[in-house]
Amino acid sequence: MENKDIVIKFDHVTKMYKLFKNDKKRLLHTFFKNIKYKEKKAVNDVSFEVERGESVALFGKNGAGKSTILKMITGVAYPTSGTITVKGRVSALLELTSGFDPEFTGRENIYLKGQLLGLKDAEIRELEQEIIDFAEIAEYIDQPVRTYSSGMKARLGFSINVNIRPEILIVDEALSVGDEEFKNKCIKKVNEIVNKDDVTLLFVTHSTAMAKEFCSRGIVMQDGKKTFDGNIDEAIARYQKTVKK
Numbered sequence: 001m002e003n004k005d006i007v008i009k010f011d012h013v014t015k016m017y018k019l020f021k022n023d024k025k026r027l028l029h030t031f032f033k034n035i036k037y038k039e040k041k042a043v044n045d046v047s048f049e050v051e052r053g054e055s056v057a058l059f060g061k062n063g064a065g066k067s068t069i070l071k072m073i074t075g076v077a078y079p080t081s082g083t084i085t086v087k088g089r090v091s092a093l094l095e096l097t098s099g100f101d102p103e104f105t106g107r108e109n110i111y112l113k114g115q116l117l118g119l120k121d122a123e124i125r126e127l128e129q130e131i132i133d134f135a136e137i138a139e140y141i142d143q144p145v146r147t148y149s150s151g152m153k154a155r156l157g158f159s160i161n162v163n164i165r166p167e168i169l170i171v172d173e174a175l176s177v178g179d180e181e182f183k184n185k186c187i188k189k190v191n192e193i194v195n196k197d198d199v200t201l202l203f204v205t206h207s208t209a210m211a212k213e214f215c216s217r218g219i220v221m222q223d224g225k226k227t228f229d230g231n232i233d234e235a236i237a238r239y240q241k242t243v244k245k
Contacts, residue, residue, distance in 0.1 A: 006085070007168055007200050008050040008073060013082035015043040015068050042068040044224035045082070052088075052167075055194050055201040057211035057232060059239035060221035066204045069221075070170055073202070088167030088200070089118060093158060102146035106137060106156055109145055113160050127163050134189070135159035136182070155182065162189050169193055172204040190214065208236045 019038040020026040029035040043065045050056055060066045071077035072084055074092045099116050100109050110131055114124035132141050135156045137148070145153060162169075171190065187210075194201045194214060205211050211218065211232065218235020220228040220242070228238045 004049070005052040006049045007052045007087045008048075008202070009083075009085040010046050010048050010069075011083045011085075013043055013046050013072070013079045013084055014041060015065075015072065015077065016041055016080040041224045043072075043079075046221075046224075046226045047082075048219060048226065048229055050200060050202065052200055053198055054217060055203065055215040057215040057218040057235065058202060058204045058221065059208075059211070059218055059235060061242060063223075064221040065224040066221055067172065070172055070202070070204060073168075073170060086168070089164070090168045090170060091117065091161045091164055091166030092170040093161050093172065100145050100153065100157070103144055105144055106135075106141040106148070107132075109156070110160055113157075114164065117161075117164055119164060127165075131156075131159045131163045134163060134185075158186060162186075162193060166193070166199065168200045168202070170202045170204075208239070212236065 017040045018026075018029070019040050020029065020035070025035055025037070029037065046065070046069070058066050058069065068077060070092065072079055073086055074090055099113050101112060104112060107128070110128055111121065111124050114127070115121075119127075132138055135152075135158070137152050137156060140148065140152065145156075148156070169190070190201075191214070193199050201214060203211060203214050215232050217230065218228070218232045218239070219226060220235055220238045222242050227242075228235055
């Protein structure tokens, strides 16, 4: 059997959510297990592998299970059953401003987020100026983040995540940061990262053109199940059929 360098592996993964009529019912369920709820399989018995250096697009309509998969890869959520294996430093361009302390300055938040991503202070120091320059907020870097506009916070968050030299990069519709010039700069940066042979990309988007630009493989999700896994062109065709339904 061929020895592949697998960095992401889903083995019969299911993620079940309990849906309650309201928050009161949810709270009561903590103490009384007879409170009724509905079960929703956000991800239903999904298996796939991603090799080091692969660029894979994840397609599906809203509610198909894409975001739940990303949350489980990043450790924000855990499977109800099945196993997930992730090897390497994960950088996720999901909620770009999550993890920021509004009272800290931009510079302090670079260190805070860097530490959360597993970097040592010496490593962050090496990347600090590169992060500041890319974010284009030099004159505000020593001001509290609470004084930043939402765009400035997003640019800083994006800059931190793409400049920490990730081994696995997860992108979820995050390339619409800032104006057109900055957006193009972001796309160029992601291209630079994924063109390195050892960086793995998992890309979630509704833009099939952008997916094709970055990825050679596509996985199509529908109602929590994987319905296709293969060549990007066929994956796009399969996804477009689900959109038309």
